[in-house]
Amino acid sequence: MTAGDKRKSSVNDIKVEEQDSPFGIWLSRGLHQLFDDVANEPIPDELLRLIEEDRNK
Numbered sequence: 001m002t003a004g005d006k007r008k009s010s011v012n013d014i015k016v017e018e019q020d021s022p023f024g025i026w027l028s029r030g031l032h033q034l035f036d037d038v039a040n041e042p043i044p045d046e047l048l049r050l051i052e053e054d055r056n057k
Helices: 003-008 022-039 045-056
Strands: none
Touching: none
16 A cells, blocks of 8 residues: 555545544544534525525536
């Protein structure tokens, strides 16, 4: 694997073992605590309108 290949890896490439590690569990829980409320907010009507307009183009 080259250095360029490493840069192209994504979050989806993380191994299951790494996600189940104590650090992975801690990180996942922390991110959920920080961002779940925001992610669960309804999408504003104006943003939905803009997306629909772009989709129709």
